[in-house]
Amino acid sequence: MKINNIVTKLWVIMTILVLVVIGVAGAAQTSFMEGLYYDQQAKQLQSLGKKVANVARAEHDPATLDQKIALIAELYEANVMILDEKGIVINCQGMGISTKNLPMDMNNPHHGPLTEADLEKLYQGQVVVDRGNNPYFKTDVLSVGMPFTDPHNLKRAVMIHAPLKPLADELKRLQMLAVYTAVGGIVLAALLSLFFSRLISKPLVKMNKAALAMASGNYQQRVDIQTKDEIGLLADSLNTLASRLQEKINQLERQEQIRREFVTNVAHEIKTPLAVMQGFTETMIDGLVKTEQERDEYLQNILEEINRLKRLVNEVLDLKRMEEGHFDFDQEPCDLREIINRVERKLTQLAAEKGIQLEINIEKKLPAVNCNSDRIERVLINLIANAIRHTPPGGKISLAVTTKANQVHLRVSDTGEGIAPEDLPMIWERFYKGDKSRTRVPGGTGLGLAIVKRIVEGHGGQINVESKLNEGTTFNVLLPVNRCSIK
Template identity: 35%
Template sequence: MKLLRSIDTISGKLMIRFTIIILVTLFILAISLSYLFQNYYYGSTEKKFIDQGNKIAALLQRSLYEGNYDETLFFLRDSQRFFEGNVWIVDSKGLILVTTQQKELQGVRLNKNEVKQVFQGKIVKKRGFSYYFGEPVLFVAVPINFANKVVGAVFVYSPLAGIGSTLNDLRRLVLYAALIAIILTLILSFTLSKSFSRPLKRMQKISLNMAHGDFDERVVIESEDEVGQLAQSFNYLADKLQETIASLQEKEEQQRRFVADVSHELRTPLTSIQGFVKALRDGVYESEQDKEEYYQIILSEVKRLIRLVNDLLDLSQIELGQIKMEMEILDLKGIIKNSIRNLMPKIKDKELRIVIELADDLPLVFADRDRIEQVLINLISNAIDFTPQGETIKVISKREDDEVLVMIKDTGPGIPVEELNNIWNRFHKVDKARTRDRGGTGLGLSIVREIIRHHQGEVWVESELGKGSTFIFSLLVADK
């Protein structure tokens, strides 16, 4: 079972395929080499025999023509040690005059069919079984010509068994080379398949860990090929998943806090309303003046609930993009002055002095009139709430590069450094008790931030404890 599992892996499949390919290649190569070498060896041997036959024929042609067979016999026996193969000398009648081997064949007359072609002046080549030797042989027959007449023939031959042993040695050599190649192939294919499968197995392990919530591990990139690119993409995916999950967890935590904050903000006025309604129902008040005061408190808390619900709806719609911004070219000076004019009763109640410093060359901006006015009212209203009675609020606006900056500066208590990033969160209040007394919902700065973001601008705060705060936002210049 373990062997089957290892074969069923990518590395096992790759190794098997590599081995099969190499084996098939070596098999075809061995057969091809054997066939080619056999043909080459036979052809080379035949050529040698023909050359040798021609030389012997040139030396014997006169003596054979003159019938001097003793001289022929003496030459052949004296020279046989220099011959490549065995030699027969045949006269014009097909009679074997002399041989270098098998002396018993001397005097034997060859079949006419065997000598017909050679006595027609042709060189004959043959491979196969020989009646005279009882085994396969390779032989050539070269005519001996003299005075334009065939006077005999030289037969040069060699048993194929001797040639076959050489070919067997070659086949054995190819077999040994194939075995060595197979061993090397197994080693290389194992190493190569492991190099392919190792990062894939690592990805599998890490993906299982990711499924159980562990996103810390990454695949080590060992190459720049397709597997390396896959590992790089896997790591990128893991990073993005980790970021997405972290973001979702953060949003989930924010949602839980939001629900808790909304519940708290709703519970306080509802509890107050419930208490005073119950007191009015039960007649628990001392005078008509107390009764009227109870009604005023209930009305105030209802208005506060309405503001809270309206702010929540505004913030939700802005975040979801459900409120379409009516963007147009605007004169920011007029919007600033109009916003301050709307807040003048509140400014006079606290006997505050407001200073407006608008640059003479203040350019037009591209914005939604109502939403920018909402931003200004929120920020100026906050400045009014936190500025001590009789102090000064400054509203400053100037151009900076391709943006217009608007600054609302108060002389209030300032914001602690650790709170500067938190004030933009929903329901966050630096001083919860004082904010509740002023009727704030804790959503104003969140709404401001979302509106400015939809205008492709930025909003931030600079503050120093005991000296006040400056809220700044930017808008794009219309002629950008």
């Protein structure tokens, strides 16, 4: 197991944390239990001292008192002393010492663990508790002293010394039990820490694999994590990133494909007029043009091809300026009826030559719109010319203009070949042209609709398309209405 593995790191951190918590808790518990045990023992000795004091008050025979105190001392495995007002032991029983065999130096104010100050407190009516090594008993003892008065109203004190060894043994047993419990808790905590660290790291490992897969180009990789915590949110973000990267890659690939097609289309569009102009020019140079009329026709054809090339170049430049925000959209109140009449005059003949009916219906009370008349004219010419290219002879193209919810609605419909559903989302992209197998008439560069969309949006309007394959297409243009109205 590697030290830089997150499972190991989490396991080590949680195990150390558990060790620290258990260590601190164990030390605190030991200290608390030790204090509690000593307090309980001291209370028991105080209770015993009260009993001894009662016995001393009630019993006037010294021999009988010695027997009773000896019995109490034996029963409680302690040493019981009765002291007079000067601190002299007048009765002592238990733990190998009795009144008959008192050490020579015990009858002074400094016996046992109690100091002279403690004795002074004792005879002032206070209970004294102390513990430590007692040289007379050659062991550590817990000592409790309690004042009382005998039947003759003389100051007396009961002092009880209990050995600490039984208490220490009990505390040691409890401490060992606590140690065993702590060890068991540490082992269990270590196992649980390992389990939970693996549980936490598992989704991270999955996300790492997914990230590596994406780094190698597999953007279909997804992380299946259902949790709602931060890891789940991270997994969702990673999945979202993969989806957006896939979309972006697909978009870039599609754009690249469109650019390649555009280069091919532009090359073809340029090649055709150049070839035509070359043919006409070579014919004239070779002296094959005999009449002035033929020469004028040849020159006219060359001029038309030159204009065609100019339109192509202008469309590319216009689109570039629009994308860079440098295109001129100077607007003023416009009469759409006049714009539509100009468009009709320019395209009626073209539609008639192809055997297509061009029908225009304009609402009588048409309000004005703020627009650049040349740009809007270009939009309509582009949409109608596009419809003419994709509508077979005998078909119909209609332009309907109505007012709808403070907007002027221009609707260009045709009965042409329609647009395939898979092409609809992409027709607004620059350089895009639909399936060549359905393109009836050459001449488009794939820039027209991209330019149309940007012009409409530059006027604060909207444009959308509806189409059914082999049934026809409808373009809807919505432009904001100006406050003033026209005829």
